[in-house]
Amino acid sequence: MHVPDGFINAPVSAVTGVVAAAAVAVSLRGARRELGGASQALSGAGEKTAPLAGLVAAFIFAVQMLNFPVAAGTSGHLLGGALAAILVGPYTGVLCVSVVLLMQGILFADGGLTALGVNITDMAITTTVVAYLVFRGLVKVLPRTRRSVTAASFVAALLSVPAAALVFTAIYALGGTTDVPITKVLTAMVGVHVLIGLGEAVITAFTVGAVLAVRPDLVYGARGLSAPLKLRVGGQLVDAPAPAAAPAAARPGSTRKVWGIGIVTALVLAGFVSFYASASPDGLEKVAHDKGIDTKTSQHASADSPLADYSVKDVGDARLAGGLAGVIGVGVTVAVGSGVFWALRRRRTEPAPERTPEAV
Template identity: 80%
Template sequence: MHVPDGFINAPVSVAAGAVAATAVAVSLRGARRELDERTAPLAGLVAAFIFAVQMLNFPVAAGTSGHLLGGALAAILVGPYTGVLCVSVVLLMQGILFADGGLTALGVNITNMAVVTVVVAYAVFRGLLRLLPAGRRSVTAAAFAGALLSVPGAAVMFTLFYALGGTTDVPIGKVFTAMTGVHVLIGIGEAVITAATVGAVIAVRPDLVHGARGLAVPLKLRVDGRLVDAPAAPAAPVPAAARSTRPLWISGLVTALVLAGFVSYYASSSPDGLEKVAADQGIDAKAREHAAADSPLADYSVKDVSDARLSGGLAGIIGVGGTVLVGTGVFWAVRRRRADDLTAVATAAPSAH
């Protein structure tokens, strides 16, 4: 759903940029409460994983494909504020290096694909967790539902942007019907990927899943035909190996590199939902060439590498590496700012007397 330059006029693009900048600023502040020394590097990994999986377009209808947006996945794994930042980092890397998503439309894309998807997905996720019995299966089911609804939510937001500032005269009713229809189908793929990934991480490190915190169910014992809470077991020291996030980080990075560097070659070549709707309805009549169209990595290929498989694979590996570096740098900076704030509060506390 990367919106190119020229779909939305300048005034609305500027307004969307202001909304996106405000959301990012709020998220930078909110992420200080979500990130710690373990989750900061994992947030960079989540951004890289989203970048990799977005290269894997899957078919959803005749001549149409879809790909992960990632807002639901990021919000549930590392928190909603950090989730907005994760997807924003991905969109920035894609727009600057790979000419994917217009630079003048960056605000539109961040609002659609980062802010709206996170808000919708996390609201649905948290709402369902209040209704479902506590447990890992409920977390996975709620993640599925949140991801499913987040994609048509983003499609509705694009429709609103088009209604306010579309550069062509396509009736808004046609845009709404076409966008929501195809993105409901794409939402199913989003939900499957999100639920599978969240379930896999919960299986090995539930303590690292932001959306699963505080959901431990007390052990029950049957005594005289009644279920009672089991006595709390004495706390046992946690081995250093169990506390370390390195194994998960390494396995996640290797998975992202394999997906972007090798599996992406077999992704669907059909246009994604927005591209298909734009071509069918004439929304792309005034689309402009991307400012970075001559980038050495434009269109996810390495310039002057003639072999398509090698070119695309190298571009994917470079993208994953660049995203994990930039993302980890951003999140460590946010984490450090939190540590500085806590230090300042602790230092100032004695002077309050």
């Protein structure tokens, strides 16, 4: 659903740029709490979230290269907002997807640079906010189990994709550069993105479930879901005393193993599996072509990038060129994402300098 340059006019693109910048600024503040808030300092959750957030960004980049067929001549790919919000938190999730979109636009000419605000508003903000609100609403009413978290992840991801299609349609209604009846755009966009949402839901639920199975403490959306232990005293149920802190040897281990498995998986997906992805246009490209939205598309500013279209230029073998581009993309995304999140966490946890008493 990467919107290219030329779909939306300059004034509306500028407005969405302001909206995106404001949302990123708010997310930077919120992510500091998610990555190292006071309550997390005791449990070490901030230490776990920071490296996982960089990995989530790289994983989303890799999986977005894997277009899957959804209908005749149409494909879809992961948007990633739901996955990021559930794994590392909504504010950090917005930043994860925004980092991916920035890398894709600058290095791979995927998604217009003048449309970056549109893409962040649509793919990062909308999907993350909608998915996390749905997810939190479901986990409050469902039994407090890992299966419930996985099921809530599925539904949240499923709904986040047509929500993004609705937001794009609204943006197009305000600033579309072609004269296409908005009802036709709405029907086509929502219809195909409901199908894409099913793929998003399967990928999100599978990934969340896999992390829950090995390290449930790493899943932001699963924190605080265990019901308090009850004891029967004098015929009444009362909360049991809080257990003493577990010894260091009994606490969950380092995230290095999970991080290592995750980054290897992302590299394999982007560097090898992506070659077998569907070559059909994605949902937005198909709708834009069929309805005539793309008649004023302009050339991407990064069209001459050595990695444009996810292929390394001057490499003759198409499979090797695409695989190298994917590996480079994963490496750059994890480096940029991890750098941003570590900087945020360090700023949050860095002790304030002591004030010296002023001389009287």
